Amino acid sequence: xxxxxxxxxxxxxxxxxxxxxxxxxxxxxxxxxxxxxxxxxxxxxxxxxxxxxxxxxxxxxxxxxxxxxxxxxxxxxxxxxxxxxxxxxxxxxxxxxxxxxxxxxxxxx
Amino acid sequence: xxxxxxxxxxxxxxxxxxxxxxxxxxxxxxxxxxxxxxxxxxxxxxxxxxxxxxxxxxxxxxxxxxxxxxxxxxxxxxxxxxxxxxxxxxxxxxxxxxxxxxxxxxxxxxxxxx
Numbered sequence: 001x002x003x004x005x006x007x008x009x010x011x012x013x014x015x016x017x018x019x020x021x022x023x024x025x026x027x028x029x030x031x032x033x034x035x036x037x038x039x040x041x042x043x044x045x046x047x048x049x050x051x052x053x054x055x056x057x058x059x060x061x062x063x064x065x066x067x068x069x070x071x072x073x074x075x076x077x078x079x080x081x082x083x084x085x086x087x088x089x090x091x092x093x094x095x096x097x098x099x100x101x102x103x104x105x106x107x108x109x
Numbered sequence: 110x111x112x113x114x115x116x117x118x119x120x121x122x123x124x125x126x127x128x129x130x131x132x133x134x135x136x137x138x139x140x141x142x143x144x145x146x147x148x149x150x151x152x153x154x155x156x157x158x159x160x161x162x163x164x165x166x167x168x169x170x171x172x173x174x175x176x177x178x179x180x181x182x183x184x185x186x187x188x189x190x191x192x193x194x195x196x197x198x199x200x201x202x203x204x205x206x207x208x209x210x211x212x213x214x215x216x217x218x219x220x221x222x223x
Contacts, residue, residue: 042214045213096167
């Protein structure tokens with residue numbers, strides 16, 4: 001079956017750096033996505049990786065290794081507003097998105 | 110700019126009742142989707158539509174139906190609601206997942222079936 005694994009919850013300190021990991025086993029691969037979802041709100045798009053390597057976008061970076069079935073989202077200079085759930089999703093060979101359960105990130109002052 | 114609008118935002122209904130969740134987008138996206146989100150689980154696709162006039166089944170389609178009469182609207186109907194359909198429902202659209210992968214989500218409809 002298809003599976004996306006990410007930690008359920010992480011805690012970090014304001015101003016610090018945190019890395020959220022995502023491992024996947026899917027039928028084919030057509031890209032990996034990270035979304036941010038604040039409590040009670042809709043998910044919003046953060047990043048899209050289809051080739052191996054690091055994609056940087058401001059304080060957020062996303063890394064992909066297709067051979068390892070692995071990605072991470074790196075958040076730098078953490079702010080209180082970064083407290084949210086971070087969803088990892090993989091597009092399979094049928095161009096359907098398979099979603100992880102999300103990682104709840106708690107930022108402490 | 111509205112983006113995607115869902116209605117109602119919240120609803121409580123009795124088991125066995127019929128319910129339609131409405132979804133409208135103004136971005137002229139071809140593809141639209143309905144997901145449900147339950148605690149501890151990832152978003153699960155219920156139904157999708159790649160273009161007006163076509164629909165397809167997702168991962169958890171049983172008990173739900175959709176229609177896509179035009180580009181903008183994509184209603185989701187529960188013919189006879191059951192308590193296991195208690196969830197938060199998100200409608201989403203995209204301009205082609207194969208291009209950028211970006212889905213635009215509505216604010217969600219929280220449904221409680223008693």
